[in-house]
Amino acid sequence: MKTLNVNLGDKRSYPIHIGSDLLDGSDLLSPFLSKQVMIVSNTTVAPLYIDRVKSQLGERIVNTIILPDGEAYKTMDSAMQVFDTLLANQYSRNATLIALGGGVIGDLAGFAAACYQRGLPFIQVPTTLLAQVDSSVGGKTAVNHPRGKNMIGAFHQPRYVLIDTSVLKTLPDRELYAGIAEIIKYGLIRDLPFFEWLEANMERLLQRDEEALAYAVERSCINKAEVVGEDELETGVRAALNLGHTFGHAIETAMGYGVCLHGEAVAIGICQAADLSRRLGWLGDADVARIIKLIERARLPTTPPQTVDTDAFIEHMAVDKKNIDGNLRLVLLKRIGEATLPIPVDSALLKATLDWYGRGP
Amino acid sequence: MKTLNVNLGDKRSYPIHIGSDLLDGSDLLSPFLSKQVMIVSNTTVAPLYIDRVKSQLGERIVNTIILPDGEAYKTMDSAMQVFDTLLANQYSRNATLIALGGGVIGDLAGFAAACYQRGLPFIQVPTTLLAQVDSSVGGKTAVNHPRGKNMIGAFHQPRYVLIDTSVLKTLPDRELYAGIAEIIKYGLIRDLPFFEWLEANMERLLQRDEEALAYAVERSCINKAEVVGEDELETGVRAALNLGHTFGHAIETAMGYGVCLHGEAVAIGICQAADLSRRLGWLGDADVARIIKLIERARLPTTPPQTVDTDAFIEHMAVDKKNIDGNLRLVLLKRIGEATLPIPVDSALLKATLDWYGRGP
Structure with missing residues (x-):
């Protein structure tokens, strides 16, 4: 223990x-x-x-x-x-x-x-x-x-x-994968070595290798505990834990709670946040591809359902706890292993990301 | 100001x-x-x-x-x-x-x-x-x-x-009187000079003398602010502000919210707490009479409605935020101007107070 x-x-x-x-x-x-x-x-x-x-x-x-x-x-x-x-x-x-x-x-x-x-x-x-x-x-x-x-x-x-x-x-497969979405998140926002470990050990997690799971749980909790200890009430760095969540929450709300698991929605949201970070020049195409690949290997979805279109995202993202005075703010990625604080985002760029994801398969 | x-x-x-x-x-x-x-x-x-x-x-x-x-x-x-x-x-x-x-x-x-x-x-x-x-x-x-x-x-x-x-x-008379119940409370729990001031100035309050009302509001807020500053989350002295409230809340819940105003229920509860304090030997008969007299002068009720009998009190007092492990604790008076912390109370004494108040007019 x-x-x-x-x-x-x-x-x-x-x-x-x-x-x-x-x-x-x-x-x-x-x-x-x-x-x-x-x-x-x-x-x-x-x-x-x-x-x-x-x-x-x-x-x-x-x-x-x-x-x-x-x-x-x-x-x-x-x-x-x-x-x-x-x-x-x-x-x-x-x-x-x-x-x-x-x-x-x-x-x-x-x-x-x-x-x-x-x-x-x-x-x-x-x-x-x-x-x-x-x-x-x-x-x-x-x-x-x-x-x-x-x-x-x-x-x-x-x-x-x-x-x-x-x-x-005893956890159903789908719930296991959903949990991995939040694990990947820690690597992306503040722990590059953990992201790399996940790239090397994803199959072990999927096979429920006890040692690998225990390590992933512990390392995730270490990251979470550090961030919470620094900023309990989310006036600063804690917001980084919301990477992908503003997109994800919009998906969950739009589809009706429980249709998409929270972790699945977050996985999609992380891909959207990565795409937007690319449009802002912070991530390269290869970074985005690398993120998407790891999420796909975790058997997680990487694109929103077509029923949640750009308008639905805009509507549901308008209420988010990171917003100020009703204006949207998002956590994005500066690079793999480093998140931004919540920042206002140019609406044309956001729309480009949403439209790109809404273009259909 | x-x-x-x-x-x-x-x-x-x-x-x-x-x-x-x-x-x-x-x-x-x-x-x-x-x-x-x-x-x-x-x-x-x-x-x-x-x-x-x-x-x-x-x-x-x-x-x-x-x-x-x-x-x-x-x-x-x-x-x-x-x-x-x-x-x-x-x-x-x-x-x-x-x-x-x-x-x-x-x-x-x-x-x-x-x-x-x-x-x-x-x-x-x-x-x-x-x-x-x-x-x-x-x-x-x-x-x-x-x-x-x-x-x-x-x-x-x-x-x-x-x-x-x-x-x-613009406040209706009944609401004015209800407010005075909480004002009297501050005198009773921690401010004997204020209690004496209320005895000397009750008519001015009832006539809505601006100076008297402003003084009573200010002195009450001073008391409240001191107590809250000392014990924000009510782990100790703040509980004294609940004098009469356990009885009072039982009356409000039993009658249906809004039938009796909160201040009216607290006025009755203060009388019951005073009676119980007398049975414990802390207040004399003259103290209790003095408290009841001031409350009566404020046009407030001093006995519970007959529909709220001993059993009803016992039932509704069983859920109170001061209770521990489901056991009742009450704030009582050591003397006029000093409250106890919440204390367990001998159930026979409590029943004596409740029965005495339930004996009818």
Whole structure:
């Protein structure tokens, strides 16, 4: 087992434990828990893992909320279900909420934890690759609004992140690939050696080589923890973690949440951001080709569905958390391994990228 | 005009400006505003004051959300209306939200500001006495849940509080009295000289003597700002501000939000807390009588409606933000001018107080 630390000062720093079979028999959760514990999970993950988590909780009062699986359920209605259950069981402000699932469960449960009685302690137990390498770390919580992804949320840091890499064995292929999109992102924005490692080891990841997966998870978490420690509330460098996300969120919103997985949308968005970076003269054709090739090797899509045309992108990108005064700003690439801060982009260049991608196969 | 300061360190301290006719012609709001501004108000306050606020905003993009008046609308549905409108108008994360109204509008708009894109700047322009002396200062925001008052919320400090005491001229009598309940609270929990001043000046407040009202608002805000500066997130002394509120919230929830005004419920709750403090030997009979007399002079109720019986209190007090592991804790009085921290209370004593109040007139 390896332990990383998200450094947020005396009171709010927290550990990320990464290892195999951590859900079995370990007593890692115990010190963090209050008498009242609520586990939030979904219909896919709960049958596989919830009993293992419960077995660590001893004599505590444990209740569970099992939501349907999928991005379509990352809504205020689901958050209200969590509030209803907490109140029906008279949970106090010192109760602990455990998010057991992928990014949807982590974001949603984290948001509910942020708002219930103005803030409960919560613990992330991510069970998808995407959640393990990205969404479970850093305290961004949210639900979606029909007009925009993650538009209602809060910064609320977990007390603890428990990453059991063994659970990746049961992950569907498509979810595995989606997670790799965020892993590639770290290489692109700030870690060229990691990007090169991914070029050399992509097949091992796809074959679920345990050592390779554990390394990719750890290296991703190191990158994430560093960035979050530097800029918790995203007033600066943290925005780089959004590479490809403004395009990606537009795809997810336009198609309806859950049609395209978040990681798939981000993969497409990264290709679009790379293309725009090329039009600005920062990346060469060979750089863009190299990025697209790695994404393709991860079995991820590299072009948006034709139903999401230039107008749809423009409409949905108009609400993005990086925008200022309603004006679009994007994270782009200066080179492979270095991202820009969010910057305003010439609308003709943006349109050129969107049109190019919308030209059809 | 007087200016107080809520001291929360370099980045988050903010001013409270108190004066008459501040909404007219002053340029106090200007420096705090972004290009996009959203004013949240209600159907009672907006016709009276929204144009004055708008006239200060110059060439900015201003939209308004006018909600129905009353505690019954401090709901997640109302918050969703705010999110819908912000998104429909493509508001960015740097937009400013102005809460123009009483405690309901301030709490609700503040909560929406806390959660929209994970946090917008917002400004409090309180228009009721209760909001001016209490709820607009300190960053507690929330909506109600059918099972409990303020159960869903966030700590989110305003950038600025603008208190125009002239607006109190249009306040209905019942709202004036309700505000006085929170004013009396400050005297009871930490400011004996202020309690004595209230005993000497209650008639002036009821007659809306401008000087007396301005003094009461200022002295209340001084008390509130000191407590919040010491303990922003209510891990300690801030809980004293909840004197009477656990009883009061139970009354509000049991009766249905808005039947009893918050200040009225708090007035009753203070009497119940005083009675329980007497049973614990901290207050004498004369102290309790003195408290009840001042509350009666403020035209406030001192006993709960008979429909809210002991069982109803016990049920609704079981969810309170001061509880730990589901066990009730209450703020009580050591003497007039000094509150306890939240403490567990012997259930027989609590029942004695509740039964005594439930015995009928």
